[in-house]
Amino acid sequence: MPLVLSEDQQLLQDSARNFCQQVTPVGELRKLRDKRNEKGFSEDIWQQMVELGWAGMAIPEAFGGFEFGYGGLGVVLEETGRTLVSSPLISTVLLAATAISEIGNDEQKAQLLPAIVAGELLMALALDEKPFHTPHHITTSAIASSDGFVLNGQKTFVLDGHVAGKLIVGARTSGEETSAEGISLFVLDCDAPGVEITRTSMVDSRNAANINFTQVQLGSDALLGELDKGYEGLEQVLDIGRIGLAAEMLGSTQAVFDLILTYLKQREQFGVLIGSFQGLQHRAATMYSEIELCKSVVRAALAALDEPDKSRQEIAELASIAKSKLSEVFFLVSNEGVQMHGGIGMTDEFDIGFYIKRARVAQQFLGDANFHRDRYATLNSF
Amino acid sequence: MQELEKFRESTRDWLEENCPQSMRTPMVQAEIVWGGRNPEYKNPDSKLWLDRLAERGWTCPAWPVEYGGGGLGKEESIILGQELARINARPALTSFGISMLGPVLLEYGNHEQKLAHIPRIVRGEIRWCQGYSEPGAGSDLASLGTKAELQGDHYLINGSKVWTSYADKADWIFCLVRTDTDVPKHSGISFILFDMASDGISTKPIQLISGSSPFCETYFDDVKVPAGNLVGRLNEGWTIAKRLLQHERTMISGFGLARGQSDRGGTTSTMGSVEDAAMHYRGDKDRLSDAVLRDQIAQFKIDSAAFALTSQRSVEESKQGKGPNATSSMLKNYGCELNKRRYELLLQAIGSQSLGWEGVGFADDELLVTREWLRSKANSIEGGTSEIQLNVIAKRVLGLPDIMHSSKQGKADN
Numbered sequence: 001m002p003l004v005l006s007e008d009q010q011l012l013q014d015s016a017r018n019f020c021q022q023v024t025p026v027g028e029l030r031k032l033r034d035k036r037n038e039k040g041f042s043e044d045i046w047q048q049m050v051e052l053g054w055a056g057m058a059i060p061e062a063f064g065g066f067e068f069g070y071g072g073l074g075v076v077l078e079e080t081g082r083t084l085v086s087s088p089l090i091s092t093v094l095l096a097a098t099a100i101s102e103i104g105n106d107e108q109k110a111q112l113l114p115a116i117v118a119g120e121l122l123m124a125l126a127l128d129e130k131p132f133h134t135p136h137h138i139t140t141s142a143i144a145s146s147d148g149f150v151l152n153g154q155k156t157f158v159l160d161g162h163v164a165g166k167l168i169v170g171a172r173t174s175g176e177e178t179s180a181e182g183i184s185l186f187v188l189d190c191d192a193p194g195v196e197i198t199r200t201s202m203v204d205s206r207n208a209a210n211i212n213f214t215q216v217q218l219g220s221d222a223l224l225g226e227l228d229k230g231y232e233g234l235e236q237v238l239d240i241g242r243i244g245l246a247a248e249m250l251g252s253t254q255a256v257f258d259l260i261l262t263y264l265k266q267r268e269q270f271g272v273l274i275g276s277f278q279g280l281q282h283r284a285a286t287m288y289s290e291i292e293l294c295k296s297v298v299r300a301a302l303a304a305l306d307e308p309d310k311s312r313q314e315i316a317e318l319a320s321i322a323k324s325k326l327s328e329v330f331f332l333v334s335n336e337g338v339q340m341h342g343g344i345g346m347t348d349e350f351d352i353g354f355y356i357k358r359a360r361v362a363q364q365f366l367g368d369a370n371f372h373r374d375r376y377a378t379l380n381s382f
Numbered sequence: 383m384q385e386l387e388k389f390r391e392s393t394r395d396w397l398e399e400n401c402p403q404s405m406r407t408p409m410v411q412a413e414i415v416w417g418g419r420n421p422e423y424k425n426p427d428s429k430l431w432l433d434r435l436a437e438r439g440w441t442c443p444a445w446p447v448e449y450g451g452g453g454l455g456k457e458e459s460i461i462l463g464q465e466l467a468r469i470n471a472r473p474a475l476t477s478f479g480i481s482m483l484g485p486v487l488l489e490y491g492n493h494e495q496k497l498a499h500i501p502r503i504v505r506g507e508i509r510w511c512q513g514y515s516e517p518g519a520g521s522d523l524a525s526l527g528t529k530a531e532l533q534g535d536h537y538l539i540n541g542s543k544v545w546t547s548y549a550d551k552a553d554w555i556f557c558l559v560r561t562d563t564d565v566p567k568h569s570g571i572s573f574i575l576f577d578m579a580s581d582g583i584s585t586k587p588i589q590l591i592s593g594s595s596p597f598c599e600t601y602f603d604d605v606k607v608p609a610g611n612l613v614g615r616l617n618e619g620w621t622i623a624k625r626l627l628q629h630e631r632t633m634i635s636g637f638g639l640a641r642g643q644s645d646r647g648g649t650t651s652t653m654g655s656v657e658d659a660a661m662h663y664r665g666d667k668d669r670l671s672d673a674v675l676r677d678q679i680a681q682f683k684i685d686s687a688a689f690a691l692t693s694q695r696s697v698e699e700s701k702q703g704k705g706p707n708a709t710s711s712m713l714k715n716y717g718c719e720l721n722k723r724r725y726e727l728l729l730q731a732i733g734s735q736s737l738g739w740e741g742v743g744f745a746d747d748e749l750l751v752t753r754e755w756l757r758s759k760a761n762s763i764e765g766g767t768s769e770i771q772l773n774v775i776a777k778r779v780l781g782l783p784d785i786m787h788s789s790k791q792g793k794a795d796n
Contacts, residue, residue: 003695264782276783281776288775289712296691321684373680380683382657382670 003299009075012068015052016079023048024085026351032086033205039163040199040207041086050119055093059101063113070240070305074247074298081251084354086206088122091160094244095237096123099168099185102240103225103233108187112166124164125241126155126211127234133367135170135238136180136231140213142171149173149223151186151194151216157365161209162199164190169213173228180231185224192216204361205354236312239319242366243301246322249362250291250298253330256337256355257287263341283336290329297322317379324372327363334359389458393465400434401471402427409472417475417506419553432474436505441475442484449488450501460697478547479503479510481633483556486626490573490614499554499575511578512630513557513600514623515545521770523558524567524620528602530559530574532609537561537574539582539605545764549585549598552578556626562617573619576607592756593739627766628707631714634765635693653728653747656682660731675730682723689716708778715771718761725755 005013024045032040049055057073059065066072073094080089097116100108115121129139140153151171161167167188175182190197194216199209225233264275264284274280301318304310334356338345345352363369404427413424415432423429435441438452444459445451454462484503487496502508519526528541539559549555555578562570578585582605587595614622653659657679661670670676696709728751729736736751738744762768776782 002698003691004698261780261782273783278773281780281782282769282772284780284782285712285772285775288780289716292709292712293685293688293692293716296695297688299695300691317687321687324681324684325688370677373677373684376684377657377670377676377680380657380680381668382661382676382679 002303003296005075005299006071008068009071012072013075013079016054016076017082019048019052020079020083020085024080025083026354029084029086029205029354030351040160040205041088041163045085046087047119049087049089050117054089055097055119056113056117057093059097059113059117063101063109064117065113066117070244071302074244074302077244077248078251078298081248081253082255084252084255084358088160088163090241090245090248091124091164091207092116092122095125095159095241096166096168098240099125099224099233099237100187102237103185103230107221108224112187121166122160122164123166123168124158124161124209125237126158126161126167126169128157129153129155131156133364133371134178135234135367136183137178138170138172138183139177140169140171142173142184142186142218144173145217148220149186149218151188151213151218153213155211155213157200158209158211159365160207161190161211162197162207166190167195167211168224170230170234175228182228183231183234184227185230185234186218186222187224188216188218188222202361204358206358206361235316238366239315240305242319242323242372243298243305245362245366246294246319246326247298247302249326249330249359250294252355252358252362253291253294253326253333256333256352257291259352260284260287260333260337260340280340283340287329287333287336290332294326294329297325313379317376320367320372320376320379323367324369324376327369327372330359331363331369386457386461390461390465393462394468397465397469397471400431401469402431405431405472405474406470407472408470413472414476415474415506416509416548416551417477418509418551419507421506428472428474431472432506435474439504441477441506442480442504445484445488445500445504449496450504475506477503477506477510478512479508482512482626482630483510485629486622487613489625490622494610495575495613508553509548509551511546511549511552511555511600513543513546513549513555516542517544521767523623524571526558526560526571528557528559529563530561530572530607532561535609537607537609537612539574539576539602539607541602543600543602544588545597546585546600547597549578549600550587554578555600556613558619558623561619565617568620570617571619571623572616573613573622574607575611575613576605580605580607582606590757590760592753594753594757628710630765631710631771634761635710635713635717653732653751656724656727656731659728663732663735672730675727678730679727682720682727686720686724689713689720692716708774711766711771711774712779714765715762715768715775718768721761722758725751725758729755 028042028045032042053066054076056065057068057076058070061067077089077094080087093116097113100112104112112121116123127135130137140151140155142149142151151169153171155169167190169186169188171184171186172182173184188195194214196212196214197209199207202208261284264280265273267274297318301322304315304318337352338356341350341352344350404425413428415421415423415428432441439445439447439450440452440462443452443454443462444456447453480503484500487499499508514523516526516528528539528543530537530539543557554575556573556575559572559574560570561572582603584601585598588597588599589595590597657670660672660675660679664671693713696713732748732751735744735748736755738749738752740749777784
């Protein structure tokens with residue numbers, strides 16, 4: 001399992017870093033927020049990202065993608081994380097495209113994946129129903145009808161739900177409301193009758209929505225994967241999502257740490273640089289150590305996704321290690337980022353506020369540190 | 383690539399034939415081999431295993447053949463390590479000569495010094511100890527005062543060292559001495575080697591809170607040392623001293639990989655995993671009933687896994703580089719703190735059965751937990767305290783400005 005980037009990945013990293021810093025620095029997100037942009041991302045910049053091939057990074061060539069692996073997608077996410085790029089990369093590429101290529105049948109792949117690669121289709125995964133990530137707790141129901149299913153229920157915290165053309169919805173087709181058995185996944189159009197989408201304004205200025213489904217009619221071809229047995233595939237997709245999200249969080253965390261180091265080396269108080277104070281040096285050194293651990297787990301987890309012989313158990317453990325570790329460390333570094341900047345850290349004018357806001361949303365999404373420690377313990381039978 | 387696979391195959395075959403079966407079981411404290419002039423082999427297979435490995439230079443696989451090492455390349459050494467791990471082979475030799483002195487002697491020693499000492503380190507014939515700390519020079523190591531005065535063809539050494547690991551059992555010492563008192567403290571230190579059987583040396587073991595005595599006080603009273611035993615240039619020993627510390631820190635960071643403390647004379651506790659112990663002592667079946675402890679153990683295991691990956695990554699990255707560097711401070715610090723956490727969690731895992739000191743009512747492995755828990759407290763002190771490691775990271779890795787301090791002799795420099 002290689003823990004250092006390959007040459008190709010390094011080239012990709014350089015070009016992605018360059019693009020993010022030139023074209024979409026943090027100021028872009030600020031602009032989207034201040035102008036109350038309707039979509040919450042710049043379509044122009046998204047099209048440039050599509051042209052760079054980022055929308056087809058991990059998608060097989062047979063469906064128009066570039067087969068650069070999840071490792072390649074992770075490299076891009078780390079860089080977009082550095083400058084807090086708001087784009088459909090997570091909703092559409094990391095989650096939805098992954099769901100289709102991992103679980104979908106050939107017809108669904110042929111219909112949806114090339115459109116995603118070409119930047120013509122945005123998609124969103126509608127899963128959570130409570131303010132906490134409990135992926136098998138699903139009450140949204142899909143009841144079999146004469147020619148398909150009827151969908152009823154509500155979803156929350158749906159990333160890019162308000163701009164997506166299609167949704168992937170986790171619904172209960174049988175079983176108790178907390179059971180992993182009896183869950184199925186469906187693909188449907190956002191403009192289908194009975195689908196009501198409300199954009200929510202989140203603290204990180206990124207995009208999410210609440211969605212209600214009222215008597216939505218689905219054809220039998222809307223089913224993604226097997227009936228009643230959707231959870232296993234869903235977990236796999238979520239784990240890939242958690243690892244990709246951890247890569248994005250790694251980029252953001254490093255960006256905050258860079259801001260901290262710069263400030264420690266330029267701010268003077270009591271006639272000396274504040275970076276000479278041991279009280280701050282030790283905290284910086286502790287953060288450095290934790291970030292080094294984060295790099296290792298993200299690299300290992302991404303590499304594992306591209307290794308065909310890795311078991312589900314190994315991937316699941318790595319996903320929970322990566323997501324819990326990054327949740328803890330992004331939390332730590334974003335808090336220290338504000339504190340060590342003193343008064344200026346509290347001002348909206350300075351960028352660090354965007355990072356602490358993003359940290360909390362990213363921590364929560366796809367399971368926080370507590371969720372993943374609990375899951376890790378269960379995976380290890382204790 | 384094919385060459386490497388061939389090497390793996392032949393290594394596997396050789397190990398299959400030459401590694402005795404009893405050397406493929408977990409190490410027990412009594413059977414750790416330290417080598418030396420009067421070696422102890424509680425298990426005769428230990429000697430066989432050491433002799434066979436040493437003959438190929440495989441106790442020090444990457445060292446030059448010229449000096450008795452294995453002469454293996456970086457990748458071959460990694461393969462050998464993997465194959466040894468695959469059969470759970472015990473380390474044939476635990477030696478400060480291998481983990482600390484050898485690498486710096488190869489870097490800074492002259493040909494005669496290498497020829498005199500390296501082959502004997504490879505074969506485990508000489509047991510080394512480390513003369514660094516002094517009663518007045520702990521974290522501020524460079525303020526050390528043990529004096530070496532040149533008198534014709536030899537140095538006369540006077541002073542004392544403390545925390546000298548196994549000084550009472552060692553054959554030779556690598557020692558930091560002051561050779562100039564009129565210059566800033568870092569500029570008057572030299573690195574010298576001498577025989578512990580020389581006249582004028584006495585040692586006195588120090589009993590620790592764990593009850594064991596792995597460290598000594600060491601006294602030098604007019605000890606005569608040949609001038610040719612000085613390594614590197616006169617008064618430039620601090621550079622060698624710091625380099626050696628990087629190797630030491632890399633070694634100690636291994637504690638965090640749950641390899642136990644055997645390099646320092648302890649062993650990995652026989653308790654097995656913390657979570658198994660916690661469930662066993664509570665009679666839990668599928669799930670640990672103490673929810674708080676369960677969460678803490680999960681966090682500990684996640685950090686341990688992340689740390690192991692980081693150690694592995696640093697090996698991969700050093701393929702292009704030159705061995706340990708300032709990041710060894712990060713690994714040392716994190717590894718030690720992890721090992722301390724592990725023992726604190728073990729205490730919680732087995733409750734009052736972890737608090738016995740001796741005698742009836744406690745099993746041997748329970749008593750070992752008590753002692754090892756206490757011993758683990760030294761991990762973040764020996765080889766430079768955690769606070770010193772954080773200083774090194776702040777300055778050497780992060781480039782933060784120097785800490786102001788009041789010493790007359792110059793700036794702190796660890």
